[in-house]
Amino acid sequence: MAKLLRMPELAANAVEAVLQGWPLPEGAAYAKGDVIATVETEKAVADVEADADGVILKTLVPEGAGVEVGAPIAVIGGPGEMAPDIDALLAELGVASPAANDPAPAPSSPAGAVPTQPPSSFGAIPAQAPAAGPTGTGTTRRIFSSPLARRMAKEAGLRYEQITGTGPNGRIIRRDVEAAIASRDRAGSVLVAPAERAAAASAAPVAPAAAVSAAVPATGTAAFTEIPHSRIRRAVASRLTESKQTTPHFYVRGTARVDRLLRLREELNDGAPVRVSVNDLVIKAVAGAHLLVPAMNVVWAPDAVRSFSSVDVSVAIATERGLVTPVLRSVERMTVTSVASAVKDFAERARAGRLRQDELEGGAISVTNLGMYGTEDFAAIINPPQAAILAVGAARQEPVVRDGGLEVGTVMRVTLSVDHRPVDGVVAAEWMRAFLTLVENPVRILA
Structure with a gap:
């Protein structure tokens, strides 16, 4: 019988974890003890093992997505079970179909126009400039990314158009952002003034190697470069602050x-x-x-x-x-x-x-x-x-x-x-x- 696989609480008092990867594709059978999901906590990577034989009927979250503890991440069934109508099954289990959240294909627009469309809950992010379609007319190119990847890219000052996604259907996931950050760091960061950053944001996209998260806040103040917090550093900061305050x-x-x-x-x-x-x-x-x-x-x-x-x-x-x-x-x-x-x-x-x-x-x-x-x-x-x-x-x-x-x-x-x-x-x-x-x-x- 089909049931929901939920995000486990792998760390005490954890409220969220990252679905790092799906070792098995949808429709794959597994045996008791097999790893069916890989989850990243603040400090570690954990494998979620099957407690019985079964099959993965449907994955509900993409790789690299941050998920609340207890939230459904997949639908699993018994050995040999099939789900010809996955939408009906999801409705029966009280879960909205991920397909319902996916954005519709981007409509064509007159040359030079930049249509605005809301991102989906799965991280569809409109490009900031129209990409030429096969007929030469301007067509908005959508870029998909996980919530974690979006946050990491924003904190690192990276533009989505310059990150190559390696997730399902080209979705940008955590490892893609980490690779872009590493590439930028190897090439060296560039300090720019706030006015120059504003001008650059409205101009053509900047290559990842030159993308920066830096500013000169005011005259007479030293320039600085911001390094986004990693999950581990946030966890260490929180725990040690609590320790020093309460112990x-x-x-x-x-x-x-x-x-x-x-x-x-x-x-x-x-x-x-x-x-x-x-x-x-x-x-x-x-x-x-x-x-x-x-x-x-x-x-x-x-x-x-x-x-x-x-x-x-x-x-x-x-x-x-x-x-x-x-x-x-x-x-x-x-x-x-x-x-x-x-x-x-x-x-x-x-x-x-x-x-x-x-x-x-x-x-x-x-x-x-x-x-x-x-x-x-x-x-x-x-x-x-x-x-x-x-x-x-x-x-x-x-x-x-x-x-x-x-x-x-x-x-x-x-x-x-x-x-x-x-x-x-x-x-x-x-x-x-x-x-x-x-x-x-x-x-x-x-x-």
Whole structure:
């Protein structure tokens, strides 16, 4: 029996997601567990799997469209089911036919006239100048695009006429706009004054490589270029603003001598197929400290403090689209090399935008490391609903005192940001002491 496939809530409290792609065409049969839709959330790409055998009778939204959670995206039926009258079926299910929203063919108009027609709900956008038809008369050329692509193009200052659509029937979708933005960025942006931009908008279309989103707002004010927010950057901004406003942060700082840690890393990497980083060892030390001080392995919930039996650690990974924090599960049971392999896999898939939503949820603590950039010391904002985040600085040689004498040693500074609601100051101090002890005695990390 035919039924509606609705946009799932893949992320907690999500109100919208992007229908990234349809792996199967209309009329295709599928088996239980097959991927029948690919959906993009703010930070991840998720596959929607079939819960039973069936067939895709009709897709209701185009690729690249933003869809509210719970809204219908397709009509699916049982194995071998057919729908000879899809409009009647849609009416029976209480859904308007997408064809009813498609625009009628553009009428011809006298030469030089530019007819105005409203865009359809599926993103039909009238061209801003008539295109010559086969007979030489002016005919308005319609350009179709998804709502997401329209918004991205507008924010990036791109003209639709200069973007090649690769979606169904030439529809412009998200990846087309991203490709146009990348092409423009490679060619370099051009700063123009507002008056020049207004003149350019009424003139002939500008090539994507020269299209800009920039302005000189007033005399004496520096020129600027606007870079549209990515979905990830919007999500990070919202979550971290909420965290800083609602989570009472306090900070515990420590300094560890890491000469022995660096020697251990060299030994682990000597001829090994998997390279271990300092950050991988730090992640293992974090998990060890959580085992020694279980009162840190918690998060604040509305009605209780939630304490975990295993140690899940988020790893901050920077991508071109923004920051993501995938979660390593049960780090206390992982070897250092397995941590290194998992982090490398996360980094590769994060930069390709292929992390799953479930990989971004959970954990009680995050690790963020700017040491590779030479940053000595910094404090990070807690990633809610976690209870802490450890900011790791660079390992640097400095004068150190040992047994009353002065010598050169390699030290690393760390800052632990803590949510004061589930964790008291003395607990964070005990955790920092346990962590520093593990780092300075790294063989214990491997135990």
